[in-house]
Amino acid sequence: MSGQNQTPFFIGYLPIPHGLRLFLVVVSGLLIGGFAALALAIGTAQGNPGTGDFQWGWGPQEVTGRLEIRPYPLLHVTTGSKHIPAGRTLLLSGVGKKGVRPRVAKLDGRLVRLKGFALKRGEIDALQVGDNNKAIVALDGKAPAVKVEPLGRWRLKGEICDGKCLAGAMRPGRGLSHRACANLCLIGGVPPVFVSSAPVDGNDFFVMGDSKGNPLPPEILHHVSVYVSLEGTVERRGNIMVFKVDLSSLKVL
Amino acid sequence: MSVKYSPVQWTQSKLFYDAIALALVVAYVLIYLRVAPTFTGGVPSADGAIVRARAFGTCAFLLLTVILCIGPLARFDRRFLPLLYNRRHLGVITCLVALTHAAYVLNWYFNFSSTPRFEALLTSNTSYGQILGFPFEAFGILALLALLVLAVSSHDFWLSFLTAPVWKLLHYAIYPAYGFLVAHIALGALQSETNATFAVVTGCSVVLVCRLHAAAAIHETRLARTATVSASQEDAWFAVGKLTDFEEGRAQIRLLDTGERVAVFLHEGHLAAIGNACAHQNGPLGEGRILDGCLTCPWHGFQYRLSDGCSPAPFTEKVPTYNLRIDGEVVLVDARMNPLGTKVDPVPLPLVTQGAGA
Amino acid sequence: MNGGSMVVWLATLWLYAGGAVAAVFLLFGIDRVDGNARGAYLFRPLLAPGVLLLWPLVLWRWWTLEAVSGTSDDAAYDRGRYQAVRAGHARVWSVLAVLVPAVLIGALLMRQPVPDSKGAAVRLDAPAPKQ
Numbered sequence: 001m002s003g004q005n006q007t008p009f010f011i012g013y014l015p016i017p018h019g020l021r022l023f024l025v026v027v028s029g030l031l032i033g034g035f036a037a038l039a040l041a042i043g044t045a046q047g048n049p050g051t052g053d054f055q056w057g058w059g060p061q062e063v064t065g066r067l068e069i070r071p072y073p074l075l076h077v078t079t080g081s082k083h084i085p086a087g088r089t090l091l092l093s094g095v096g097k098k099g100v101r102p103r104v105a106k107l108d109g110r111l112v113r114l115k116g117f118a119l120k121r122g123e124i125d126a127l128q129v130g131d132n133n134k135a136i137v138a139l140d141g142k143a144p145a146v147k148v149e150p151l152g153r154w155r156l157k158g159e160i161c162d163g164k165c166l167a168g169a170m171r172p173g174r175g176l177s178h179r180a181c182a183n184l185c186l187i188g189g190v191p192p193v194f195v196s197s198a199p200v201d202g203n204d205f206f207v208m209g210d211s212k213g214n215p216l217p218p219e220i221l222h223h224v225s226v227y228v229s230l231e232g233t234v235e236r237r238g239n240i241m242v243f244k245v246d247l248s249s250l251k252v253l
Numbered sequence: 254m255s256v257k258y259s260p261v262q263w264t265q266s267k268l269f270y271d272a273i274a275l276a277l278v279v280a281y282v283l284i285y286l287r288v289a290p291t292f293t294g295g296v297p298s299a300d301g302a303i304v305r306a307r308a309f310g311t312c313a314f315l316l317l318t319v320i321l322c323i324g325p326l327a328r329f330d331r332r333f334l335p336l337l338y339n340r341r342h343l344g345v346i347t348c349l350v351a352l353t354h355a356a357y358v359l360n361w362y363f364n365f366s367s368t369p370r371f372e373a374l375l376t377s378n379t380s381y382g383q384i385l386g387f388p389f390e391a392f393g394i395l396a397l398l399a400l401l402v403l404a405v406s407s408h409d410f411w412l413s414f415l416t417a418p419v420w421k422l423l424h425y426a427i428y429p430a431y432g433f434l435v436a437h438i439a440l441g442a443l444q445s446e447t448n449a450t451f452a453v454v455t456g457c458s459v460v461l462v463c464r465l466h467a468a469a470a471i472h473e474t475r476l477a478r479t480a481t482v483s484a485s486q487e488d489a490w491f492a493v494g495k496l497t498d499f500e501e502g503r504a505q506i507r508l509l510d511t512g513e514r515v516a517v518f519l520h521e522g523h524l525a526a527i528g529n530a531c532a533h534q535n536g537p538l539g540e541g542r543i544l545d546g547c548l549t550c551p552w553h554g555f556q557y558r559l560s561d562g563c564s565p566a567p568f569t570e571k572v573p574t575y576n577l578r579i580d581g582e583v584v585l586v587d588a589r590m591n592p593l594g595t596k597v598d599p600v601p602l603p604l605v606t607q608g609a610g611a
Numbered sequence: 612m613n614g615g616s617m618v619v620w621l622a623t624l625w626l627y628a629g630g631a632v633a634a635v636f637l638l639f640g641i642d643r644v645d646g647n648a649r650g651a652y653l654f655r656p657l658l659a660p661g662v663l664l665l666w667p668l669v670l671w672r673w674w675t676l677e678a679v680s681g682t683s684d685d686a687a688y689d690r691g692r693y694q695a696v697r698a699g700h701a702r703v704w705s706v707l708a709v710l711v712p713a714v715l716i717g718a719l720l721m722r723q724p725v726p727d728s729k730g731a732a733v734r735l736d737a738p739a740p741k742q
Contacts (some may be wrong), residue, residue: 043289
């Protein structure tokens with residue numbers, strides 16, 4: 001490098017040589033400017049996580065309805081609140097990354113009153129049931145039957161997510177970078193949901209179950225957040241769709 | 254060092270350096286978190302913790318890109334050497350930024366569950382057998398561990414305690430760390446992000462870093478090939494070059510077949526041979542300058558007397574000296590290094606050659 | 612105990628062992644192996660995280676330094692300080708300069724596009740007539 005022999009010689013503990021000062025100022029300026037520009041470019045390029053969110057502003061919600069636990073706990077609301085009218089079907093989860101199945105196992109088909117905070121993303125309604133004993137109260141009285149409308153056998157393409165994060169507990173609550181979080185929710189008992197790329201009868205969001213309508217096996221965790229195609233029967237229960245999948249039909253797209 | 258250790262030996266240059274490094278981080282994070290949202294026109298933003306995790310994560314990646322560019326740039330253009338001088342502080346700052354990213358991820362994605370956070374991090378996704386949905390967090394953990402090991406062993410004590418070659422070897426972990434980080438990004442963020450901007454930035458970083466390091470490696474390999482000398486069978490003397498090859502105040506560097514490098518300096522009409530690796534961080538002494546009669550390392554300014562390879566008092570660093578002689582027009586060096594501290598009288602140039610220059 | 616909690620348990624154990632080594636080394640050992648550390652205390656907390664993570668390396672160097680101190684191996688030990696590892700750079704980057712771009716390009720090629728809505732929902736069978 002004999003051509004560089006005239007380069008001023010920098011020694012850390014001595015003042016910076018004159019010949020180097022301008023160079024270092026320019027390099028520092030370029031670095032800071034470059035970082036600022038990249039922050040703006042990368043910061044403004046973040047994807048839209050959608051409108052789902054906790055509805056803290058509504059305050060705690062108290063709703064009554066018929067509880068169903070297969071494939072996953074749902075509440076068909078009969079007596080709603082200001083924000084959750086009767087006739088809606090709520091996806092149920094506990095506080096944090098857990099489901100409510102152990103707490104409602106004996107209440108299948110019963111009339112119950114639930115207390116908690118609501119989550120909403122478009123047509124998806126969910127309720128995070130409070131942790132205290134009074135959050136789930138079994139009521140006397142008959143729970144009205146829920147209309148089940150079979151819609152046939154379908155092949156759907158889309159993504160398996162956890163219902164709570166998708167409904168707005170995390171933003172974004174889907175995609176591969178959210179996968180471990182979704183798995184953690186599913187392990188904790190939060191209902192898995194399927195987000196289809198095309199709607200069935202106006203709905204593109206489905207609560208999942210196995211072909212017999214039971215909870216999905218743990219193997220499903222390997223396919224969360226990846227685009228897959230799945231076959232199974234679709235039925236409308238109240239105002240929510242249930243997709244009972246045949247896991248052997250699963251194909252990664 | 255041969256004075257008592259202190260937490261940091263501050264110099265004016267280090268203060269400037271750290272101020273600029275911190276300015277990079279502060280400018281990046283503030284613009285990402287405060288300015289960028291004002292440009293997105295009402296599009297809902299992700300959770301605060303996720304946006305902050307993104308800001309610190311991308312910042313750490315860019316800082317690592319800068320760190321990895323400094324070495325090869327300084328090899329091709331000596332004006333970049335001041336950036337190398339305090340690179341360790343930049344590394345520690347990068348590690349702290351990466352830790353902040355990890356803390357946001359851990360306390361958000363892996364929180365709120367009945368599984369403890371660290372365990373959740375390791376057990377929630379175990380699809381190691383597939384590429385799509387691979388637990389990319391594992392690559393992030395490996396990269397962070399490497400950054401941590403480098404950051405915690407950055408004090409000069411570690412250089413002296415482990416010796417520079419062991420320390421350097423340990424700090425080679427920065428290279429696989431970059432690879433792990435690229436895998437972490439490519440299998441994580443880039444899979445779910447719909448906007449191409451960060452993919453383009455990542456691609457530019459990879460091209461820049463790989464191009465520069467490949468060029469430096471090729472350059473160094475060529476240099477080693479042309480400059481390697483092997484000691485002859487009977488004795489260990491080998492020719493460094495002709496008298497006319499030498500320039501006042503500069504060195505000729507030769508790689509010995511033992512793997513060591515020897516630097517032969519011409520200083521005030523005398524030739525002296527000394528080990529090329531600085532005792533501090535194995536910096537290339539042969540690319541240094543002679544100041545106040547002492548050879549000064551281009552990396553951190555450690556100084557040695559050419560006659561005995563010792564640092565002037567109160568410092569106690571030593572580099573080996575080599576014996577040399579002049580045979581006609583040819584300068585010969587004995588490949589066997591002298592015991593540390595051996596005084597070798599510099600060999601005067603024959604009067605005819607002096608001032609002839611190359 | 613599953614794999615994850617085992618790793619966390621081992622990591623905790625590693626750090627506890629590191630804590631013990633750090634206490635002994637930073638209070639007593641460091642004075643024996645490095646003259647420049649004698650009488651210098653402010654910098655020692657800065658070394659603690661390093662000992663915590665790298666304690667086997669610390670024990671190995673400590674043992675080596677104690678063993679060579681004052682013996683004829685001292686010179687051999689010091690010679691080791693000048694075996695620069697610069698040549699490793701070319702070897703490392705001959706692999707990384709290929710591998711890192713390949714990982715990035717491979718991952719981007721594997722990336723799944725959002726499924727086209729056309730054909731994303733196909734009815735295979737009508738509901739059974741009895742229902």
